[in-house]
Amino acid sequence: MTDPTPNDRQRELIESTEGVYLVDAGPGTGKTFAIARRYGRIVDRPDVEPEDVLLATFTRSAATEMKERIVDRSAYGLRELADAPIRTFHSHCHDVLREHGYAAPTHLGLDERITGSTRVVDDELIESERFREFFGGFRDDHPEHAEFYRVLSEPGELLDLIRELASKGIVPTTDGWYRDGEAHLDGDFEAFKERFDAANRPRNDGRKQSALREDLSGFGRDKAYLPDAPSKSELRGGRGTKRLDDDVAGEVFHEDREDLKAFVHDVYVEYVRFALRRNYLTFGFLQLFAFVLLREDPRVREAAQFEYVMVDEFQDTSEIQFKLALLLSGTDNFCAVGDWKQSIYSFQYADVRNILDFEERIEGFAADLNDDADRVSLAGTDPTRIELRENYRSTASVIDLSERAIATPAASGEEVDAPLDEVVELSSNAAFDNTVVEGIRHEDEHEAVLSKIQDIVGDDDYAVEGEDGEPRPPEHGDIAVFTRTRDYGRELLDVADEYGFPMAYDGGIELFRTDPAKLLLAWLRILESDADRGWAVVLERAGYAFDEIARALETESYPDDSVAFRDALRELESVGAVARRVLDRYGFTGDTADLLLHTIQSMYDSTTATRGELIRFVERGVETGTTVDLSANAGDDAVTVQTIHTAKGLEYPVVVMANMNEGRFPPRAGGSSVIEYRDPVGLRLRKRYSEVRDYPHVYDNWRHDVLRRCLPREYDEERRLLYVAVSRAENHVVFAAGEEPNAFLDALPVATEETDASVEPVDRGEPADAELPFAVTAPDGPIGHTPHSLMDESVFEEAGERMETAPESEPEPETRGMDFGSRVHDFAEAYALGDDVTPSNDHERRIVAFLDDLPGERHVEEPVTLPIDVDGRRVTVSGIVDLVHVTADRVEIIDYKTDSTRRAQSEYRKQLSVYYHVLDEWFGDKAVTASLFYTTDGTRKRIDPYSIEELRALVRETEARDD
DNA sequence: GTTTCGTCCTGAAGC
DNA sequence: AGGACGAAAC
Numbered sequence: 001m002t003d004p005t006p007n008d009r010q011r012e013l014i015e016s017t018e019g020v021y022l023v024d025a026g027p028g029t030g031k032t033f034a035i036a037r038r039y040g041r042i043v044d045r046p047d048v049e050p051e052d053v054l055l056a057t058f059t060r061s062a063a064t065e066m067k068e069r070i071v072d073r074s075a076y077g078l079r080e081l082a083d084a085p086i087r088t089f090h091s092h093c094h095d096v097l098r099e100h101g102y103a104a105p106t107h108l109g110l111d112e113r114i115t116g117s118t119r120v121v122d123d124e125l126i127e128s129e130r131f132r133e134f135f136g137g138f139r140d141d142h143p144e145h146a147e148f149y150r151v152l153s154e155p156g157e158l159l160d161l162i163r164e165l166a167s168k169g170i171v172p173t174t175d176g177w178y179r180d181g182e183a184h185l186d187g188d189f190e191a192f193k194e195r196f197d198a199a200n201r202p203r204n205d206g207r208k209q210s211a212l213r214e215d216l217s218g219f220g221r222d223k224a225y226l227p228d229a230p231s232k233s234e235l236r237g238g239r240g241t242k243r244l245d246d247d248v249a250g251e252v253f254h255e256d257r258e259d260l261k262a263f264v265h266d267v268y269v270e271y272v273r274f275a276l277r278r279n280y281l282t283f284g285f286l287q288l289f290a291f292v293l294l295r296e297d298p299r300v301r302e303a304a305q306f307e308y309v310m311v312d313e314f315q316d317t318s319e320i321q322f323k324l325a326l327l328l329s330g331t332d333n334f335c336a337v338g339d340w341k342q343s344i345y346s347f348q349y350a351d352v353r354n355i356l357d358f359e360e361r362i363e364g365f366a367a368d369l370n371d372d373a374d375r376v377s378l379a380g381t382d383p384t385r386i387e388l389r390e391n392y393r394s395t396a397s398v399i400d401l402s403e404r405a406i407a408t409p410a411a412s413g414e415e416v417d418a419p420l421d422e423v424v425e426l427s428s429n430a431a432f433d434n435t436v437v438e439g440i441r442h443e444d445e446h447e448a449v450l451s452k453i454q455d456i457v458g459d460d461d462y463a464v465e466g467e468d469g470e471p472r473p474p475e476h477g478d479i480a481v482f483t484r485t486r487d488y489g490r491e492l493l494d495v496a497d498e499y500g501f502p503m504a505y506d507g508g509i510e511l512f513r514t515d516p517a518k519l520l521l522a523w524l525r526i527l528e529s530d531a532d533r534g535w536a537v538v539l540e541r542a543g544y545a546f547d548e549i550a551r552a553l554e555t556e557s558y559p560d561d562s563v564a565f566r567d568a569l570r571e572l573e574s575v576g577a578v579a580r581r582v583l584d585r586y587g588f589t590g591d592t593a594d595l596l597l598h599t600i601q602s603m604y605d606s607t608t609a610t611r612g613e614l615i616r617f618v619e620r621g622v623e624t625g626t627t628v629d630l631s632a633n634a635g636d637d638a639v640t641v642q643t644i645h646t647a648k649g650l651e652y653p654v655v656v657m658a659n660m661n662e663g664r665f666p667p668r669a670g671g672s673s674v675i676e677y678r679d680p681v682g683l684r685l686r687k688r689y690s691e692v693r694d695y696p697h698v699y700d701n702w703r704h705d706v707l708r709r710c711l712p713r714e715y716d717e718e719r720r721l722l723y724v725a726v727s728r729a730e731n732h733v734v735f736a737a738g739e740e741p742n743a744f745l746d747a748l749p750v751a752t753e754e755t756d757a758s759v760e761p762v763d764r765g766e767p768a769d770a771e772l773p774f775a776v777t778a779p780d781g782p783i784g785h786t787p788h789s790l791m792d793e794s795v796f797e798e799a800g801e802r803m804e805t806a807p808e809s810e811p812e813p814e815t816r817g818m819d820f821g822s823r824v825h826d827f828a829e830a831y832a833l834g835d836d837v838t839p840s841n842d843h844e845r846r847i848v849a850f851l852d853d854l855p856g857e858r859h860v861e862e863p864v865t866l867p868i869d870v871d872g873r874r875v876t877v878s879g880i881v882d883l884v885h886v887t888a889d890r891v892e893i894i895d896y897k898t899d900s901t902r903r904a905q906s907e908y909r910k911q912l913s914v915y916y917h918v919l920d921e922w923f924g925d926k927a928v929t930a931s932l933f934y935t936t937d938g939t940r941k942r943i944d945p946y947s948i949e950e951l952r953a954l955v956r957e958t959e960a961r962d963d
Numbered sequence: 964g965t966t967t968c969g970t971c972c973t974g975a976a977g978c
Numbered sequence: 979a980g981g982a983c984g985a986a987a988c
Contacts (some may be wrong), residue, residue: 058978059977059978060978088978089978090978122978204964204965207964207965208964208965208966209965209966214965214966215981217966217967217968218980218981221980223979239966239967239988240965240966240988283978316978344976345976345977345978346976347975347976347977348976348977348978484975484976485975485976486975486976487975507977508977627977643975643976643977644976645975645976645977646976646977717976721976
């Protein structure tokens with residue numbers, strides 16, 4: 001694809017080896033080629049060796065590819081480059097620590113050491129488990145932070161926060177914060193004030209209220225604030241007011257956060273200590289210690305610095321990685337190559353500002369690093385920008401489409417401004433431009449996609465570039481389907497499988513959570529011990545209803561043919577053979593089944609695992625959602641399905657961008673944790689714990705509700721994701737949507753048409769035997785069939801509890817811990833329902849006292865009206881209902897919110913509330929969703945639109961329809 | 964035209 | 979839970 005003779009811009013990059021460069025390398029511009037040539041040019045000099053040049057990448061595969069390309073372009077062979085520092089940031093940090101890191105923790109005041117036996121935990125789920133364990137102990141040792149434990153819903157939130165702080169170089173020491181870390185936690189009022197003012201400017205020449213005031217129109221709705229909060233009208237002023245008071249900025253920003261900082265500090269530093277004592281480091285800590293070490297120890301820094309530093313995919317760097325790269329530069333020969341438009345890894349803490357504000361940041365960071373010593377020699381250098389402008393991949397039409405994509409509003413009314421003048425226009429080098437860009441829409445989206453692909457294959461209107469540069473009709477292998485989510489890809493694959501359609505998934509899949517894996521595990525358990533957890537799954541798969549399964553398990557009487565199958569399996573020698581037979585039985589063919597077989601077999605072959613060990617191996621895979629790489633076989637003529645993230649860096653003649661549906665591109669959540677760090681407001685707490693009249697409460701933090709609305713919340717990353725997807729295409733782009741196309745698709749210059757969804761079944765010679773292995777009897781009971789797979793641990797256990805008697809409420813310690821909300825809820829609900837529950841601790845006695853104290857009836861006698869939604873088998877009751885009990889023949893409203901809470905926000909503060917969490921409880925096959933909200937305020941008013949009688953009728957109707 | 968109210972909707976990607 | 983959007987109220 002790439003011409004071996006560099007174009008002018010590439011040559012500029014290749015030849016400019018001295019000084020600071022920022023290279024804007026858009027898609028298809030031959031970036032890897034140019035970097036490889038540049039590297040070759042540097043190391044081919046007699047006085048420079050590969051160990052003098054750091055080339056940092058983000059993935060191991062990128063590093064490997066880079067090495068291979070360099071071998072093609074330099075005098076060095078692969079063997080000579082084996083140990084060359086062409087590697088990921090993480091592995092380089094690991095190297096630095098291995099060599100010099102022994103005493104790195106002392107710079108934070110820690111006595112622990114990093115030793116040769118310190119391991120890197122590279123599995124995030126294992127890290128979560130360890131953190132959970134750590135936090136349990138921490139909580140016991142630090143009762144002084146109780147107010148924070150009570151508002152956290154789970155420890156994972158804290159781990160996320162720690163990771164985020166680490167990615168920004170905010171590090172605790174034993175007695176405070178490293179360097180200027182605390183200033184970051186406090187935030188920057190001036191910077192915040194600017195954002196506040198921008199958001200608070202009235203629009204339309206003062207005729208229209210500010211965006212901030214409008215955003216706050218729902219202030220306090222469905223929330224409870226502490227009494228110091230202003231009322232909605234105090235905050236916003238009366239009707240006709242155009243903006244908030246200027247004082248509000250200071251009021252919301254300045255808040256006593258000493259306790260919060262102390263809490264986060266203690267958790268953070270103790271967790272670092274815990275990891276070191278357990279002799280492990282996480283990805284985040286690897287970078288953190290390398291950063292501190294390089295900054296503090298001049299001797300190490302000198303030894304570790306390079307003459308030349310190049311960073312690939314610079315748009316994916318985090319703040320600490322930028323700083324690490326600077327610390328590793330012994331000279332000012334620094335080259336960052338990237339494309340801001342392809343920054344789609346913010347969840348890995350990539351900070352797109354590293355590349356957008358490169359000049360400011362490099363200056364600022366270098367000055368920071370040099371605050372009290374000469375550490376990096378990049379300060380004061382003026383970076384040169386190089387823009388690669390020739391695209392060797394796509395037609396002009398595709399390039400044009402991608403540039404429109406990066407400027408397309410993701411929601412109606414969204415204004416795209418940010419850095420669009422930074423888009424470097426690319427020119428196309430394609431041999432011809434016959435590009436088709438179209439949108440298809442059909443409610444059976446999966447079928448529509450497959451059907452469209454069948455039309456495209458072999459059609460000259462969709463010609464692609466052949467080996468000889470001449471147009472030829474497309475084949476399956478020329479086409480890729482991109483999705484945002486793995487789930488969608490799996491669904492599409494399943495549908496493709498039904499039709500025998502040649503389609504292959506590329507990327508990580510949660511192998512052990514697929515149906516084939518679950519069924520295999522079930523049969524292994526049956527073989528091992530006739531386990532209920534095995535039979536339950538097998539019977540459910542066979543179509544038995546929940547209550548029938550319960551009966552079968554109880555009496556241990558199973559369908560004859562299943563018993564026969566089990567006995568046949570028992571005869572088999574190897575686990576591989578068992579797996580094969582099980583997969584055959586259910587007609588599982590194709591890649592997923594193959595991968596499972598392969599994974600099982602290689603595990604069983606390479607070790608001397610027993611069947612029991614294999615079971616635990618698979619169980620662990622289910623629990624942790626272990627992903628296994630499934631790669632599309634390049635030899636097959638099949639359509640590739642992958643997520644946009646895995647597609648980054650690849651190219652295809654025809655790209656189908658699937659799942660362009662409403663709601664698929666939500667704006668980045670404005671922080672969903674209770675404790676969060678945001679620029680420029682620092683560390684913040686969203687909910688706080690307090691007691692009112694001795695009753696436990698969790699309150700929302702009103703300041704936070706205002707603050708967060710001043711911070712940017714844009715669809716930028718989603719737009720970039722779309723850009724990445726479109727720019728993979730060489731010739732044609734097809735967008736596909738189901739019922740309702742999303743705003744992106746609406747706004748793009750793409751004609752979207754209703755298409756048909758008739759897929760031609762493909763006969764591939766091996767018809768899948770999809771018939772059930774034995775007769776299924778319809779369940780006669782109206783309830784009892786759960787749509788969840790019983791494989792789900794929690795569902796299974798819950799089912800067990802339902803089948804037998806309810807578990808005794810076990811005594812628990814006083815209000816403490818993460819599950820506060822749900823425990824309140826569970827107990828309160830049971831008590832309110834009149835179940836025979838006895839309070840077993842102070843906490844529960846409080847709840848009882850509280851409920852007994854409620855004025856009025858707990859069971860509502862008068863007709864109540866409420867909004868409900870009956871959608872298929874699911875009955876959702878929401879809104880004002882707090883607690884309902886739905887059974888097959890009746891619905892009881894136990895308690896409900898008052899209308900006044902919506903209108904009179906100030907009432908909230910007078911109400912005593914045990915308030916929290918969503919109730920999502922299964923009653924037979926009906927899910928009832930409601931939030932729990934008790935009030936001591938006696939006012940209860942009616943709300944439309946359905947009466948309880950109508951609700952009952954609807955429930956009966958749904959049941960009749962289901963039967 | 965601007966503001967407020969009411970209802971609907973959905974929940975992520977992978978080093 | 980909280981954003982988006984359309985309808986109703988000002």
